[in-house]
Amino acid sequence: MNAINELxxxxxxxxxxxxxxxxxxxxxxxxxxxxxxxxxxxLAERCQALLDQAELRVSQLTDDGRIEPLG
Amino acid sequence: xxxxxxxxELTAYIRRLFDDDLHLQGVWVEGEVSxxxxxxxxxxxxxxxxxxxxxKCVMWRSSADRQDYTPADGEAVQAWGRVSVYDAQGVYQLYxxxxxxxxxxxxxxxxxxxxxxxxxxxxxxxxxxxxxxxxPRLIGVVTSSEAAAFQDIQNVLRRRFPxxxxxxxxxxxxxxxxxxxIAAALERLNAHTQADVILLCRGGGSIxxxxxxxxxxxxxxxxxxxxxxxxGVGHETDFTIADFAAxxxxxxxxxxxxxxxxxxxxxxxxxxxxxxxxxxWMQDELECRQRALVxxxxxxxxxxxxxxxxxxxxxxxxxxxxxxxxxxxxxxMWRERLAARAAALQAANPESILARGYAIVSRSEDxxxxxxxxxxxxxxxxxxxxxxxxxxxxxxxxxxxxxxKRTLF
Numbered sequence: 158m159n160a161i162n163e164l165x166x167x168x169x170x171x172x173x174x175x176x177x178x179x180x181x182x183x184x185x186x187x188x189x190x191x192x193x194x195x196x197x198x199x200l201a202e203r204c205q206a207l208l209d210q211a212e213l214r215v216s217q218l219t220d221d222g223r224i225e226p227l228g
Numbered sequence: 229x230x231x232x233x234x235x236x237e238l239t240a241y242i243r244r245l246f247d248d249d250l251h252l253q254g255v256w257v258e259g260e261v262s263x264x265x266x267x268x269x270x271x272x273x274x275x276x277x278x279x280x281x282x283x284k285c286v287m288w289r290s291s292a293d294r295q296d297y298t299p300a301d302g303e304a305v306q307a308w309g310r311v312s313v314y315d316a317q318g319v320y321q322l323y324x325x326x327x328x329x330x331x332x333x334x335x336x337x338x339x340x341x342x343x344x345x346x347x348x349x350x351x352x353x354x355x356x357x358x359x360x361x362x363x364p365r366l367i368g369v370v371t372s373s374e375a376a377a378f379q380d381i382q383n384v385l386r387r388r389f390p391x392x393x394x395x396x397x398x399x400x401x402x403x404x405x406x407x408x409x410i411a412a413a414l415e416r417l418n419a420h421t422q423a424d425v426i427l428l429c430r431g432g433g434s435i436x437x438x439x440x441x442x443x444x445x446x447x448x449x450x451x452x453x454x455x456x457x458x459x460g461v462g463h464e465t466d467f468t469i470a471d472f473a474a475x476x477x478x479x480x481x482x483x484x485x486x487x488x489x490x491x492x493x494x495x496x497x498x499x500x501x502x503x504x505x506x507x508x509w510m511q512d513e514l515e516c517r518q519r520a521l522v523x524x525x526x527x528x529x530x531x532x533x534x535x536x537x538x539x540x541x542x543x544x545x546x547x548x549x550x551x552x553x554x555x556x557x558x559x560x561m562w563r564e565r566l567a568a569r570a571a572a573l574q575a576a577n578p579e580s581i582l583a584r585g586y587a588i589v590s591r592s593e594d595x596x597x598x599x600x601x602x603x604x605x606x607x608x609x610x611x612x613x614x615x616x617x618x619x620x621x622x623x624x625x626x627x628x629x630x631x632x633k634r635t636l637f
Contacts, residue, residue: 166391167363170499177502180509187517194510201503208496211390215382217373218397218413222420227373227396 161199166207173200236315243313246320252311257283257322258330259307261299266292274299276307276322284321285309291325294465296435304330328435335435339442342469346444351451352472358456360476361424364488366393368423368455370413373398377431377460377481384482389489395421400440401430407443414449414457425488426453428470429460429481441468450474460484582615589613592620601626 161169176197180190217227233241246252259276266272270289275282285307287295299305309324328336346352367385371378373396385392399413400406410428417423428450430438440446441461450457450473457474464479471477478484574580578588589598592609604610604623612619 165365166495167365170363170495173499173502177505177509180506180513187513190510190513194506197506198503201499201506204499205496207391208492208499211492213382213386213390214393216393216395218368218395218416218420220416222416224395224421 161196161203164200164203166204166211169200169203169207173197173204176200235318239313239315239318243315246312254308254310255322256306256308258304259283261303261305262301264299264301272324276305284319285324286321287324287327295327296432296463296465297327297329299327299329306330335439335442339469342442342444342447343472346447346469346473351447356451357475360456360458360488363490364389364392364424366395366421366423367485367488368417368421368426369394369396369429370399370410370417370426371396371429371481372401375401375429375431377429380431380480380482381427381429381485384485385489388486388491390492392489395423402433402437402440406440407445410440410443411445411449414446414453418452418454423455426455426457427460427481427484427488428457428474429484430462431481432463432466435466438462438466438468441470443469446470447473458484458488579615582613587612587614601628 159168164172176193179185180193180197185193215227216224218224257276259278259282262275262277262282264272264274270292272285272287272292274285274287276285277283287309306328307322307324308326309322311320311322313320350356369378369381371381378396382394385394395417397413397417399409401410414426414428417426428441430441438461441459447469450459450470456476458476458478459468459471459474460478460481460483461468461470462480467477476487478487582588590596590611590613591598592611595611598604598610604626606623606625608623610621610623612621
């Protein structure tokens with residue numbers, strides 16, 4: 158498992174969805190449930206933080222293929 | 229004389245003549261616009277005329293709203309529609325559905341021909357359409373850097389999905405150089421970036437303004453793009469060749485940005501819903517296990533050894549009591565027996581016998597007791613033990629008690 162604060166939104170969101178699905182499928186020990194639950198809470202927090210903090214970055218591709226910031 | 233028709237009957241008969249004529253069901257007609265009037269209902273009323281005739285025309289609002297060209301009196305136009313009779317006024321008229329200014333006829337033909345050719349080639353095949361990413365991280369935009377369209381796109385992305393990064397591949401979007409530039413801008417994004425999706429956009433304008441997006445080079449660059457392309461060109465009613473070649477057509481640049489991205493508010497709500505599902509699931513799970521624990525504990529109570537231990541302890545107590553009772557009875561009996569024996573023993577004690585006057589005779593030489601006269605020769609040294617002391621003596625004679633024997637047996 159990757160460190161939560163390094164996950165992209167997409168990855169964190171996908172993992173969160175799969176954790177909820179796994180928990181709901183049942184057949185987990187209490188230990189597994191608890192650790193999945195804790196990871197899920199952290200992922201949800203990560204997702205919310207990414208959504209709250211995100212700021213659109215805009216750049217421009219030059220004729221010779223360089224990428225430079227714009228605005 | 230034949231009964232006269234009513235006006236309605238006759239007019240209906242005439243209308244059927246028009247409606248049965250296939251040629252009148254879809255016809256192009258060219259003329260100059262006069263008496264153009266836009267009714268509050270949104271319908272357009274006008275007359276088309278040339279130097280020798282005129283034709284009343286109506287365009288219903290549903291069609292009028294789709295036109296990107298609004299005619300004015302005196303303009304030469306081509307109109308397409310169906311000719312029929314308006315019973316209430318007893319006039320025939322053109323029910324127009326398309327309207328274009330004269331002079332665009334060539335462009336229209338080019339458009340139709342190119343579209344047919346590329347379609348036949350399979351360039352617009354639905355199977356070619358690539359899936360769009362759910363979460364585009366890098367969004368390429370091909371448009372003019374000065375255009376309002378680019379601002380619109382940024383505004384939408386800022387609101388909906390600011391997690392994305394935008395990279396503009398600038399290009400002219402109108403004029404004769406535009407098609408080659410648009411194609412090159414698409415190629416640059418493919419060559420130099422890992423964009424997840426490309427928005428190919430231009431704001432609204434006249435048909436001529438949008439013409440670069442009807443160019444074959446643009447259509448082929450879209451088809452050749454490794455990255456999926458969403459078009460947002462002009463207004464809702466404008467369809468370009470680029471739209472057909474694209475993986476997805478959006479009606480406007482803003483709409484293209486919306487289609488390309490998930491909505492932040494929706495995502496936040498989804499995340500929160502997942503989070504809540506997680507929490508309530510965990511609560512349920514813990515409650516469920518707690519209940520199971522209570523049930524198990526109760527079951528364990530019934531099977532507990534403590535109960536058996538209590539039972540056994542009671543039995544031990546019972547046995548103990550019985551043992552004690554038994555012992556008491558038995559010990560009394562033993563005590564009695566013991567006393568009797570002790571008394572008997574006392575009676576048999578040699579000392580008490582001696583005290584009653586008897587004596588014990590034993591041989592002096594070895595101390596063996598003499599219990600019968602027989603076998604003891606005269607002259608044998610004997611010791612006679614009394615209660616109070618011993619006498620040493622010597623046997624003088626011996627007599628057998630035959631008589632005594634006889635009387636006894």
